[in-house]
Amino acid sequence: MSVPDYSSVWEQLAQPGGKIVLLVLDGAGGLPFPGVNKSALEAARTPNLDALAASASCGMLEMVGPGITPGSGPGHLALFGYEPLSHQLGRGVLSALGVGFGLQEGDVAARINFATRDRAGRITDRRAGRIPNEVNERLCRSIREQVKLEFEGEYFLFTESQHRAVLILRGPGLGGNIGDTDPQKTGVPPLQAQPTAPDSEKSAAVVRQFVEKAHGALAGETPANTLLLRGFERYKAFPTLAQRFKLNGLCIAQYPMYRGVSRLLGMDVAEPPPLKVQGTMECLVDRIDDGHDFFFVHIKGTDSAGEDGDFDAKVATIEEVDKYLPLVSNLNAEVFAVAADHSTPAVMQGHSWHPVPALIRSRFARVDEVRRFSEDACVHGSLGLRPATHLMGLLLAHAGRLKKFGA
Amino acid sequence: MSVPDYSSVWEQLAQPGGKIVLLVLDGAGGLPFPGVNKSALEAARTPNLDALAASASCGMLEMVGPGITPGSGPGHLALFGYEPLSHQLGRGVLSALGVGFGLQEGDVAARINFATRDRAGRITDRRAGRIPNEVNERLCRSIREQVKLEFEGEYFLFTESQHRAVLILRGPGLGGNIGDTDPQKTGVPPLQAQPTAPDSEKSAAVVRQFVEKAHGALAGETPANTLLLRGFERYKAFPTLAQRFKLNGLCIAQYPMYRGVSRLLGMDVAEPPPLKVQGTMECLVDRIDDGHDFFFVHIKGTDSAGEDGDFDAKVATIEEVDKYLPLVSNLNAEVFAVAADHSTPAVMQGHSWHPVPALIRSRFARVDEVRRFSEDACVHGSLGLRPATHLMGLLLAHAGRLKKFGA
Numbered sequence: 001m002s003v004p005d006y007s008s009v010w011e012q013l014a015q016p017g018g019k020i021v022l023l024v025l026d027g028a029g030g031l032p033f034p035g036v037n038k039s040a041l042e043a044a045r046t047p048n049l050d051a052l053a054a055s056a057s058c059g060m061l062e063m064v065g066p067g068i069t070p071g072s073g074p075g076h077l078a079l080f081g082y083e084p085l086s087h088q089l090g091r092g093v094l095s096a097l098g099v100g101f102g103l104q105e106g107d108v109a110a111r112i113n114f115a116t117r118d119r120a121g122r123i124t125d126r127r128a129g130r131i132p133n134e135v136n137e138r139l140c141r142s143i144r145e146q147v148k149l150e151f152e153g154e155y156f157l158f159t160e161s162q163h164r165a166v167l168i169l170r171g172p173g174l175g176g177n178i179g180d181t182d183p184q185k186t187g188v189p190p191l192q193a194q195p196t197a198p199d200s201e202k203s204a205a206v207v208r209q210f211v212e213k214a215h216g217a218l219a220g221e222t223p224a225n226t227l228l229l230r231g232f233e234r235y236k237a238f239p240t241l242a243q244r245f246k247l248n249g250l251c252i253a254q255y256p257m258y259r260g261v262s263r264l265l266g267m268d269v270a271e272p273p274p275l276k277v278q279g280t281m282e283c284l285v286d287r288i289d290d291g292h293d294f295f296f297v298h299i300k301g302t303d304s305a306g307e308d309g310d311f312d313a314k315v316a317t318i319e320e321v322d323k324y325l326p327l328v329s330n331l332n333a334e335v336f337a338v339a340a341d342h343s344t345p346a347v348m349q350g351h352s353w354h355p356v357p358a359l360i361r362s363r364f365a366r367v368d369e370v371r372r373f374s375e376d377a378c379v380h381g382s383l384g385l386r387p388a389t390h391l392m393g394l395l396l397a398h399a400g401r402l403k404k405f406g407a
Numbered sequence: 408m409s410v411p412d413y414s415s416v417w418e419q420l421a422q423p424g425g426k427i428v429l430l431v432l433d434g435a436g437g438l439p440f441p442g443v444n445k446s447a448l449e450a451a452r453t454p455n456l457d458a459l460a461a462s463a464s465c466g467m468l469e470m471v472g473p474g475i476t477p478g479s480g481p482g483h484l485a486l487f488g489y490e491p492l493s494h495q496l497g498r499g500v501l502s503a504l505g506v507g508f509g510l511q512e513g514d515v516a517a518r519i520n521f522a523t524r525d526r527a528g529r530i531t532d533r534r535a536g537r538i539p540n541e542v543n544e545r546l547c548r549s550i551r552e553q554v555k556l557e558f559e560g561e562y563f564l565f566t567e568s569q570h571r572a573v574l575i576l577r578g579p580g581l582g583g584n585i586g587d588t589d590p591q592k593t594g595v596p597p598l599q600a601q602p603t604a605p606d607s608e609k610s611a612a613v614v615r616q617f618v619e620k621a622h623g624a625l626a627g628e629t630p631a632n633t634l635l636l637r638g639f640e641r642y643k644a645f646p647t648l649a650q651r652f653k654l655n656g657l658c659i660a661q662y663p664m665y666r667g668v669s670r671l672l673g674m675d676v677a678e679p680p681p682l683k684v685q686g687t688m689e690c691l692v693d694r695i696d697d698g699h700d701f702f703f704v705h706i707k708g709t710d711s712a713g714e715d716g717d718f719d720a721k722v723a724t725i726e727e728v729d730k731y732l733p734l735v736s737n738l739n740a741e742v743f744a745v746a747a748d749h750s751t752p753a754v755m756q757g758h759s760w761h762p763v764p765a766l767i768r769s770r771f772a773r774v775d776e777v778r779r780f781s782e783d784a785c786v787h788g789s790l791g792l793r794p795a796t797h798l799m800g801l802l803l804a805h806a807g808r809l810k811k812f813g814a
Contacts, residue, residue: 070811
């Protein structure tokens, strides 16, 4: 049984209109913290966010589906109106986006672990002792210099962090159906790259060539003397925000991952990456009249603090956002919205499935009784509890960017 | 474009985790009763349920869809995460499950009415004066003894109650596409069993043979001297809870119907059937550490009272559940949830489409302001109003049994 996808209707109805600012507090949703008995949003002193909520429509967003904990990609895709269950990003593509690489249609990306093997060729450490970033960067540089592949195309290799790197193959006729070479255990040699479908025989051969030559470049290295590949994926471009919703987007985000996802959807990305909350807000002030009409403003600290289990740091980040909010909350935009891409309760030290609060301020918002941007308050808001993919339609409508449906 | 079924995502993400107890108060939802102006849940004094609600996430479940009144099967299938619109149980299969028969893939089941016909062969009473169960049992025994069918297989015949029985054919190559022999009116003879598709010619012939020989066994009986068959269905096994969600389920239910549905989903079924509310709760206490990780605990009295239009009995059953709740509410389980499979308002003396309250208590539940397990209270809960099929995903998530989606 199928439910109609509203976003295809928005595509048909999209028209030019007012500017939209979407402020995303990454992982801002949470759970009551032991001893405090409030979530970070509930505990934080946020007079400016409160005033915004009091002048807005509020509600709760369920990001991917009931009980489903989103990774970093799916939560944002949902906020941008891309159903995350039908727009899936593999690990390889996410890694490439995460290092800010400009993927092109048909590129094949995979994750790399630098690893350690013994003289018999058996893996002894799948993470090479979690080598420092600097070592990883030196190794990648060394491989890039020494390894020349014989195929009609080129390869790209970038450090992610510690033992992790990303490989991208670009060239005609490359498939992404290649099995992992990471056997997921020690005491055995790495696997040979093998195609899992006929379209990928050529690319599997290129990968085997790469691994063999990389071993040469890593000869004598300790502990990172081999590499394991996984998550091969052929990149297929998504339709852009401009194509779908007639939005000319600008991403204002410090971290590569979010900048990468934004590029994937055809947004421009503010350079240089803004620093911290203040820099992010100031960047929005600088750019608000630069011709874009959709501004995705991303704050990472809320999620990082949640992942670290640091409730106080999460509260502090929210209060820092509140402090700088007046810089941006009355800029020249038709719609100012605040949401999160998922919950990251400090008590869970990780992402969770719990719905997140959201608010939409606009001349045309039906202002409700909610006076706080928090889980316990927004559950009573006029937007109700709804799938996060609904947000984009509401943003477009409040900005006057959706025509009437039917006559 | 269609939105994927969330339950298929839960299947992909399912992993081992904590134990889940799901207490189902059958038909507990209701409407205000005249003179009382409260529903049974609203009127009952339930200090223990209230305390549970106060420590839980609460909300409302719509069982099958807006305005759709569930039968006994669909309401439970929805609670177990089986979309009831795409997992339909025919009457024949439900009857077989209801008498506790262990259906096997490929069995063909049908409902039987004992009926009365006159000397010309015309039906005069489609229910044979609603004969007592004891008569029905004697007739079934007599048929089983006298009727030997000539086909590569066997048949089973069981009393349901009054004039109703159930026939199961088991053997190779039997189809379930057979028209009813019940003409749904009196003054005409029973219809001949006819195939409605070529795959069922053989089984239709077996049915005709059965009816002819059964007439012999019923010769001289008054008033039950013929039988009418309807709801033929070939049983196709559903994927089990273990296959879908890695749940090793135990059903603790007194009534055959619910035990049958549980078997259908691969759950073990507690023997002997527990008696009444106290026995049901005590059975859970006995079994909680027996290696199962999903406990379906079923209370029938709420529904029976509603069907009888006996508001006071419904209130009394709810208060009885509340009395015994402390036996089980703090057992060794990660998740303790309470819900209903549908509403059975006493004022309607039957099932209804109205959403039912639900609560989820767990370390990871976002506790809301709801302080009562009732329709008027739970409508304000943090789970919102949502399809009942969402419940299973939420139970799995709260028990730590779903991995993260995407990276």
